[in-house]
Amino acid sequence: MPDKIKFTIDGKDCQADPGMTIYEAAKASGIYIPVLCHFEGLKPVGSCRICSVRVNGRWMASCTQPVTPGMVIENTSPEVEEYRRAIIEMLFVEGNHFCPACEKSGNCELQALAYRYQIMVPQFPYLFPKKDIEAFPKFLLEHNRCVQCQRCIRAIQTPDGKKIFAMKNRSGRVRINVDKKLAASLSDEEAQKAMDICPVGAILKKEVGFRVPIGQRKYDKKPIGSEIEEKR
Amino acid sequence: MNYKKILQKYRKDRTRLIEILKELQSREGHISEKAIISVADEFGLSRAEVEGVISFYHFLSDRPLGKYVVYLNNSITAEMAGREMVARAWEREAGCHFDQTSEDGLVTLLETSCIGMNDQEPAAIINGVVFTSLNPEKVKKLVGWMREGRAVQDMVEETGEGANGHELVRAMVRNNIQKTGPVVFGEYVPGQAIGKALETTPECIIDEVKKANLLGRGGAGFPTGLKWEFCRKEKGEQHFVICNADEGEPGTFKDRVILTERPEMVFEGMAIAGYAVGARLGILYLRHEYTYLRRYLEHVLQKMREQGWLGQNIAGRGFDFDIEIKMGAGAYVCGEESALIESAEGKRGEPRDRPPFPVQKGYLNLPSTVNNVETLATATQIITRGASWFRSMGTPVSAGTKLLSVSGDCERPGIYEVEYGLTVKELLEMVGAEDTLAVQVGGPSGNCISEAGFGRKICFSDLPTGGSIIIFNRSRDLFAVVRNFLDFFIEESCGWCVPCRAGNVLLKKKFEKIASGLGTVQDLKEIEAWGKIIKSTSRCGLGQTSPNPVLTTLSNFREVYQSRVSKEADFIPEFDLNRAVAEACAITGRKFQEEQEHA
Ligand SMILES: Cc1cc2nc3c(=O)[nH]c(=O)nc-3n(C[C@H](O)[C@H](O)[C@H](O)COP(=O)(O)O)c2cc1C
Ligand code: SF4
């Protein structure tokens, strides 16, 4: 058993196994670092930057950065929290999010983060981009709500490794591009998996909806992150 | 079209995907749906993935284009040199707007970011051929020739100096070498350095480069010897040397001139680096905009093989090393070393997370050293002349010389090889700049300095630069400069991470609010705060420097911003009601009533 790595988060002494990312190491110590693009079991891509922390004065994404001995990590300092709040707000103004009309409301991680950060009105002007809705045999893709987390890209592939979801374009024009031919062969279970893995209401399985009433959904009961903090 | 047959010759080599897409585009004018399907099938990729690659690059297109495709550069120096008139002339003559193809299918007009011709703007690339110093008359002539069906190469009437006139280049591009120096443009006999290097050990080479204190010339300034040492120490089946010739920072064009006039020195540097790190293959990643140099560079490589400076058993000392050229397809971010590697592997040029660093897991996940063109050329000279010769120039921290690409408001734009430690003031005199308002050191991602900073020195510890120097005189509007740079970053963001993708758009919005006179002191505070958030939380160097045009002008030209914002109002909405209804008021003949007046 290799030696544990020692480091601190907000002044608290912590330990972790070598090879862990800062996010994993924090989680193991019962400390929640907010994440959005990251999903357990998928290779992290560091796209949302909500998990940013300051380590010895330098900013890093905790979902991709391995923890190393002696790191002094700031997770809840006012500046770190302010920067995260700004990133969440950027996501809201960059898309078109009308939560009351959204199937994912209450189960949505973006919405839950906004609640956790008590965001009432974003500091940024809304960009009101023109984005489409696309329909496929088993699901809808609501581009207005997509946060480009790439979870679908990573999680849903054909058995021979072809990507059904892929990135298209660049800059503010990036979109998730669905391979029409491959999407037609998705099973109901795979479509459900795609919807479940999507943190927001961008991938919606067709023909079912609002099975659990709003008010009784995951984050209606407990704020996001509490499952980790309860273990402390 | 028989795609199978075309694809066959690439032997399912995924790293050549961009090259393949380019070939298909050159045959059909665009990459058709059928072509996409064939490529996807050949490589076991989904169509969505292939479309992802195509849509990432400026110069790949899955929509049909005209017979002549004009990419007009939109850099700030082009604007200063009358780009607007030239753009209007193109539209008038071609009979279509930008982002359109003329009805007869003859001409497509597109814009593109800096093409490395800042000292001879306005410039455009037409079907791969570069046209510089354009004006409305020339545009008219070019479109006339297009109507006659003339081949683009035959529209080049006069070629530039040096190798620009070589039969394999025949480009109207000018070198404009205004000042030569002892290193890159110093005395040089090809083949000497590699011969000398092979007489010693790789460790000695690394040691010599370390002693010379050579710092990377591509912008980041990492010690080259150390990078080679890290790379050498990594275990891997194979190691690679990659020469970064993506040169995308607006205002930089020195790598183009080095590759035109000193290609052997660069290739020799790659071989030396290969010997030092234990690589047998080097890759020159050449930006698409410099395609016109490709055949010439292949020819130089071939000559070097014939001389025994490359290939098998170099200089009879049992060292094998060869170089291949890989082309970019138009994306500034591909200059970032990990994005460059992704692109060289035939993928979208999206940066990777670090660690692992390229020296650990680079090209094909094997140890790779990525070095700038000038860095490698300089290494060649260090091996020939020795570390102490090199250190006798420049400053203690920043040894040697640097190539500057100077453009903008001055008498003599072009290339200057200067010793580190030169002050901005001395440089301005050298290039014949007068009445200077601002100097952009290091391109848009660098620093915009005012007269108060003209005493500062160009070197790693004061004003670092990858080579871009853009000069603005007092007739220029600083806001136009900042606007151009912000647009550049918005366009060139790879779109992967939120702060860079969305943050820069928001920063620009705030900037426009201030520029249009609707800003307040509070807006100045916010724009600064937003800039810091983007810098701190972005994933790669692009996002981490993208707010610099705002942040550095805010700190060096605060008064310009202050003069535009209201001193009294705490809040002015972005939406100007008066302005919005002005036209309606004029039509109806009514006056707009302020709400307060009712109250
Ligand atoms: C957005 C971005 C663009 C870059 N463009 C270039 C480039 O065009 N040429 C270059 O040599 N380095 C460029 N770099 C720096 C490279 O990442 C890398 O540091 C450099 O190639 C290393 O070579 P050097 O050590 O010889 O300078 C860029 C970096 C970033 C973040
Ligand atoms: S995706 Fe989330 S944030 Fe967006 S509208 Fe739906 S519930 Fe609201």
Ligand code: SF4
């Ligand atoms: S569709 Fe959903 S899972 Fe896919 S990138 Fe968008 S937000 Fe993420």
Ligand code: FES
């Ligand atoms: S969770 Fe780390 S960048 Fe998104």
Ligand code: FES
């Ligand atoms: S998209 Fe390039 S730094 Fe974020």
